[in-house]
Amino acid sequence: MPxxxxxxxxxxxxxxxxxxNVGKTSLLHRYTERKFKDTVSTVGGAFFLKQWGPYNISIWDTAGREQFHGLGSMYCRGAAAVILTYDLTNWHSLAELEERFLSLTDTANHDCIYAIVGNKADLTGNQAQQVAGQDGPTEDQGEGGGVNPPSACPTPPASPVLLSRVTLNKQVSREDAVSLxxxxxRYKGMDESNCLPADKMCFETSAKTGYNVDALFETLFDMVLPSILRNRTEREQSPTVDLEDHKETGKRTRARCC
Known part of the structure; x- marks a missing residue:
């Protein structure tokens, strides 16, 4: 294998x-491509690979429609972290997390980390409506240098402008997310005193403006590092045969025999 x-x-x-329609795919596009896209509903699931320092983290974007519901437990198998996403302007989307989606995480790792994320914050208040003048970095502000905002900040702009003045009623409070x-x-049988505190695991984001999106993903990446190190140690202690390497070796052997 190459x-x-x-x-x-x-x-x-x-x-x-x-x-x-809670914005799962849009959150991923905002983080990975630094821009907001009008997306269509995900069919089945989509896979993204993010390099985080020397590590590679796979992020699975799943479909929210009921006809694809059964696939969720398959995608969650072996997950080190799950992002449970809802729409801040839609109470029903929060209730659905507990009623429909929580049971899908039974196939995740026993020490899986759970983040509760309320998206579309730009529709509920002025703070999250502030955006940079462009969706993505310019040639002078690319990934290799220039003025990139600190990752822990909600993507503050150099010259903030406001989006539409139209706002919607916020139907889900932070207290609701903390309670969930x-x-x-408790559903997972975890001792709350030994788990990550709710104030670190409940986020409000905006895929449209980038508000808190970097903070969400990079906080989780830091938290899953112990799982990464444990997985690498287990692979080193129990090496497996790479079938691709074995296949190529076999091809070379047959060529010499002929």
Whole structure:
């Protein structure tokens, strides 16, 4: 197998769950491509690979529609973290996390990390409506240098402007999200005193403006590092045969015999 392919094997998996139209795919596009896209509903699931320092993290974007519901547990198998996403302007989308999606995480790792994420914050208040003048970095502000905002900040602009003045009623409060996080821990049989606190695991984001999106993903990446290191140690202690390498070796052997 080519060396590049070996380097790109994922070290750990993160899965995004949530009802349709809450903005799961848009969150991923905002983080990975630094821009907001009008997207169509995901069919089945989609796979993204993010390099985080020397590690490769796979992020699975799942479909929220009921006809694809059964696939969720398959995508969650072996997940180190799950992002449970809802729409801040839609109470039903929060209720659906507990009623429809939580049981899908039974196939995740026993020490899986859970983040509760309320998206579309730009529709509920002025703070999250502030955006940069462009969706993505310019030639002077590319990935290799220039003025990139600190990752822990909600993507503050150099010259903020406001989006539409139209706002919607915020139907889900932070207290609602914190309460759900506590119920998830109890459902999983976890001791809350030994788990990550709710104030670190409940986020409000805007895929449209980039508000808190970097903070969400990079916080989780830091938290799954122990899982990455454990997985690498287990692979080193229990090496497996690379079938691609074996196949190529077999081809070369047969060529010499002929």
């Amino acid at each position: 060396e590049f392919s070996k380097m790109r094997k994922p070290d750990v998996k993160i899965v995004i769950l949530g009802d349709m 996080y506590g119920r998830i821990l």
